[in-house]
Amino acid sequence: MNSTSIPNELNALLKGENVQVQLSVPQLVEKVLTREEGSLTSTGAVRATTGKYTGRSPKDKYIVEEDSVKSKIDWVSNQPISEEIFSNLYTKVLEYLKVQEEVFVFKGFAGADKKYRLPIQVINEFAWHNLFAHQLFIRPNDEELLDHQSQFTVISAPNFKANPAVDGTKSETFIIISFEKRVVLIGGTEYAGEMKKSIFSIMNYLLPEQNIFSMHCSANVGREGDVALFFGLSGTGKTTLSADANRRLIGDDEHGWSPNGVFNIEGGCYAKCINLTREKEPQIYDAISFGAVLENVVLNHESRVADYDDNSLTENTRAAYPLQSISNIVDPSVAGHPNTVVFLTADAFGVLPPISKLTKEQAMYHFLSGFTSKLAGTERGITSPEATFSTCFGSPFLPLPATVYAEMLGKKIDEHNSQVFLVNTGWTGGEYGVGSRMKLAYTRAMVQAALEGELMNVESVTDPIFGLEIPLHVAGVPDEVLQPNKTWADQAAYELKAKELATKFRENFKKFTNVPVDIEEKGGPTA
Numbered sequence: 001m002n003s004t005s006i007p008n009e010l011n012a013l014l015k016g017e018n019v020q021v022q023l024s025v026p027q028l029v030e031k032v033l034t035r036e037e038g039s040l041t042s043t044g045a046v047r048a049t050t051g052k053y054t055g056r057s058p059k060d061k062y063i064v065e066e067d068s069v070k071s072k073i074d075w076v077s078n079q080p081i082s083e084e085i086f087s088n089l090y091t092k093v094l095e096y097l098k099v100q101e102e103v104f105v106f107k108g109f110a111g112a113d114k115k116y117r118l119p120i121q122v123i124n125e126f127a128w129h130n131l132f133a134h135q136l137f138i139r140p141n142d143e144e145l146l147d148h149q150s151q152f153t154v155i156s157a158p159n160f161k162a163n164p165a166v167d168g169t170k171s172e173t174f175i176i177i178s179f180e181k182r183v184v185l186i187g188g189t190e191y192a193g194e195m196k197k198s199i200f201s202i203m204n205y206l207l208p209e210q211n212i213f214s215m216h217c218s219a220n221v222g223r224e225g226d227v228a229l230f231f232g233l234s235g236t237g238k239t240t241l242s243a244d245a246n247r248r249l250i251g252d253d254e255h256g257w258s259p260n261g262v263f264n265i266e267g268g269c270y271a272k273c274i275n276l277t278r279e280k281e282p283q284i285y286d287a288i289s290f291g292a293v294l295e296n297v298v299l300n301h302e303s304r305v306a307d308y309d310d311n312s313l314t315e316n317t318r319a320a321y322p323l324q325s326i327s328n329i330v331d332p333s334v335a336g337h338p339n340t341v342v343f344l345t346a347d348a349f350g351v352l353p354p355i356s357k358l359t360k361e362q363a364m365y366h367f368l369s370g371f372t373s374k375l376a377g378t379e380r381g382i383t384s385p386e387a388t389f390s391t392c393f394g395s396p397f398l399p400l401p402a403t404v405y406a407e408m409l410g411k412k413i414d415e416h417n418s419q420v421f422l423v424n425t426g427w428t429g430g431e432y433g434v435g436s437r438m439k440l441a442y443t444r445a446m447v448q449a450a451l452e453g454e455l456m457n458v459e460s461v462t463d464p465i466f467g468l469e470i471p472l473h474v475a476g477v478p479d480e481v482l483q484p485n486k487t488w489a490d491q492a493a494y495e496l497k498a499k500e501l502a503t504k505f506r507e508n509f510k511k512f513t514n515v516p517v518d519i520e521e522k523g524g525p526t527a
Contacts, residue, residue, distance in 0.1 A: 010153065010183075013094050013123070014105065021105045022145065023127075025134065025291040031102070031127035038128050042304045044290030045319070047297055048128045050190040053173065054296050054314035056197060057189055058396045060173040062086075066180040069205075074401040076511075077391070085168040086176055090185055092167075096160045097125060104130035107148045109138040110199050112333035113263035116212060116256060118203065121150035122195060125157045132192040132293050135322045137199070138267035152182045152202055158190040177201060177399075192295060192320070196270060197397055200254050203265050205399040213257040213408040216394030218242035219250035219264070221335045227262055228451050229255070231393040232344030233372045234316075237425045239271045240440070241344070241447055243283040248328045250335050257338070257412055264333030268322045273297065274315050276308040280440060287325035294319055337416040340451050346426035348373035348387050350435040351484050351498040354477075355446040356422050356468035357455060360413050363420040365523025367392055368406050368512060369505060373426060387501075389508045403514060421450045422468065429487040431497055445476035465498045467526035502527065 013019070023031065029046055032038045038048035062081035063073055070080070097103050104124045111117030122133040133154075140148055161172035173188035175198060184198040200216070207214040217231040218238040228247070230238045239252040251264030252271065271284045273294070278285040288294065288306070295318040298310035308317070323329050343366055345352060358366065370390040391402040398405065412418065425443050429435035449455050449471075458471045461483070470482055480486040488494035502525035509520055 009091065009094050013098055013103070016098055016103065018098075018100060019103050019105060022107055023104065023130070025131065028104070028127050028131040028134065029291065031104070032131065035102075035127055037126055039299065040304065041288075041294060041299060041306055043288055043292075043306075045288050045292040045294050046128055046131060047294040047299055047306070049296050049313060050192070053189040053191045055191060055316045056193055056396070057171075057173050057175065057191070060169065060171055060188075061175040061396070062177070063399060064176060064178040064180070066178065069179045073399050077395050077402075078399055081176060082168070086178055086185065089162065089167055089169075089174065089176065089187070090183065093155060093157050093160055093185060093187055096157055097123070097155070100125060102127070106130050106133040106137070107145060107150060108133070108140055108267070110203055110265050111256065111263060112138060112265070112267070113256070113258060113260070116207065116210060116258060116263070118152060118206065119148055119150050120152045120154065120199060122154045123156065125159060126190070128293060129156055129158070129192055129195065131291070132320050133195060135291065135293060135320050136196050136266055136268040136270060139322070152184070152199070154184040154186065154195050154198060156186040156195055158186075158188065160187040162188055179205065192293070193270065193318070196266070200265065201397045201399060203254070203256070204394075204397055207256050208400060208404055208408065211259070213405065213412055214265075215255045215257060216253070216392070216397060217255055218252045219255050219262050219335070219338070220244055220247040221250060221330055222247050222451065225336060226340070226451065227335045227338040228340045228342065229262070229338045230342045230344055231367070233370070233390055233393055235272060236344040236346045236372055237443065238344060239269060239284065240281055241342075241443065243281060243326070245283065245328065248330045249323065249326055250330045250333050251323070261334065261336040262338060263335075264323075267333075268320060269326070271319045272317065273308050273319045274311055274317050276319075283326050284319065287321045288319050289321075289325060292319055292321040292325065337412075338418050341413070341418050341420045342447060342450065343367065343393065343420065343422045345372045345422065345424050347371070347424045347501075348426055348432040349497050349501045350427035350429065350431045350488075351494065351501055352422070352424040352426070352466065353463060353468055353470045353484055354424050354428065354438055354442065354482060355450065355455070355474070356463070356470050357460070358420040358422055358468070359522065360410065360420075361519050361522035362422075362468070363413060363523075364406055364410050364519045365509070366422055367409055368402055368515065368519075369508060370395060371505065373432070387504065389504075403512070406515075419450070419456070421455070423447060428481065428484065430489075435487070442477045442481060446474050449474050465495075465502050465525055465527045467524070499527065
């Protein structure tokens with residue numbers, strides 16, 4: 001396959017009479033309903049279900065092993081696939097889409113900073129997927145649309161299923177990125193999040209080439225212009241904690257940190273909404289209005305009211321909506337350099353402190369470690385919290401070696417004197433199944449104290465096992481909650497579990513062979 005064959009084949013598809021380009025939100029909602037892809041909720045949102053794939057399929061994600069990129073990609077964390085397999089599947093998918101009754105195309109951008117943004121187009125078999133893309137990515141104005149020239153294309157055909165014996169995949173599902181052809185090919189899964197995370201993976205390759213630190217984090221800004229970042233995997237609280245009525249939201253999931261400051265990669269939010277209430281998360285709750293997309297949320301048959309407590313389809317229920325659905329946002333989604341960086345972890349062991357202040361070495365160590373617990377539903381097969389290490393709090397989306405991103409973080413901390421905190425939104429008083437999840441009100445109080453500088457000189461104690469600096473007092477939080485050992489009824493059991501986790505940290509860190517020695521010695525567990 002020569003270097004021009006894919007664009008030519010793609011152009012042939014895009015010129016088809018069945019192609020609907022840049023439909024408005026009302027038009028897409030109408031298409032969803034007339035095509036019976038979903039239903040309308042009581043608030044005007046579209047609700048769709050995704051069948052058996054209710055989360056990402058990381059084992060079915062590949063990067064094409066092409067000459068221009070194969071020496072740069074971290075093949076320990078990313079799966080290679082041959083150019084031949086990609087070419088054959090690509091041709092099959094395009095031929096499949098050509099004979100569909102309708103195909104939907106969205107043109108937009110990834111990256112709110114116009115200096116670094118990537119023009120993209122998303123081609124969908126489903127109208128509701130195109131609505132999702134419209135709400136999640138950055139929408140062009142009329143003038144930008146006239147000059148829009150896509151530099152990357154996402155093609156999603158959920159009903160096209162691969163035959164592993166013939167097509168060379170592991171299953172019927174495939175998510176393939178070709179950096180040379182500038183195409184993402186998705187098939188066999190209806191889970192809309194694959195489109196979002198594929199673009200993120202692409203930006204995690206392209207941005208560092210421009211000396212921009214790409215980050216899996218949410219971000220907001222205070223009244224004084226102070227910027228905060230929240231790193232963490234799905235379900236650790238990035239979206240919830242960044243949606244603060246007293247701070248303006250920059251974005252809830254993906255950002256770049258350039259020489260000018262922080263910018264959002266996306267134009268919308270993709271929030272978990274299991275157990276969602278207006279009382280706990282009013283911004284998210286109220287954003288689920290006309291044009292928003294609800295994924296796998298159960299509705300009352302008659303009233304069409306969403307039951308956010310019902311997890312019968314999955315724990316990983318989702319809401320997709322544009323940033324403009326939230327009142328206090330930064331528009332455009334660009335701000336200054338971060339004053340505070342928060343690492344979020346959901347510790348199923350129940351032994352990490354709910355908040356601790358990190359030295360630079362500890363920040364580098366915990367960023368590289370990326371410890372958390374995979375929460376139910378975010379990936380296929382995960383039914384209860386599972387302790388895991390996801391490098392840089394986003395290993396599935398990082399094409400380059402982890403040290404590339406970690407070194408960029410270290411430089412940014414030095415350049416801008418950013419303060420870094422580790423916040424445990426997981427379990428307290430015992431491990432999962434014994435203890436309870438940390439109260440959101442406590443976490444909010446601790447994060448607020450960190451953002452307002454109240455923890456800079458507060459009295460603290462050093463955790464004897466993890467070496468972390470724990471504040472002894474935080475307004476609005478009982479003192480005993482701050483020290484994990486004081487929340488356990490059985491002290492011996494606590495110490496045993498804490499040392500078990502410390503050992504897991506050390507074992508995991510052995511995979512990093514080219515990290516400065518002082519990061520491991522000064523950043524990791526001390527006992």
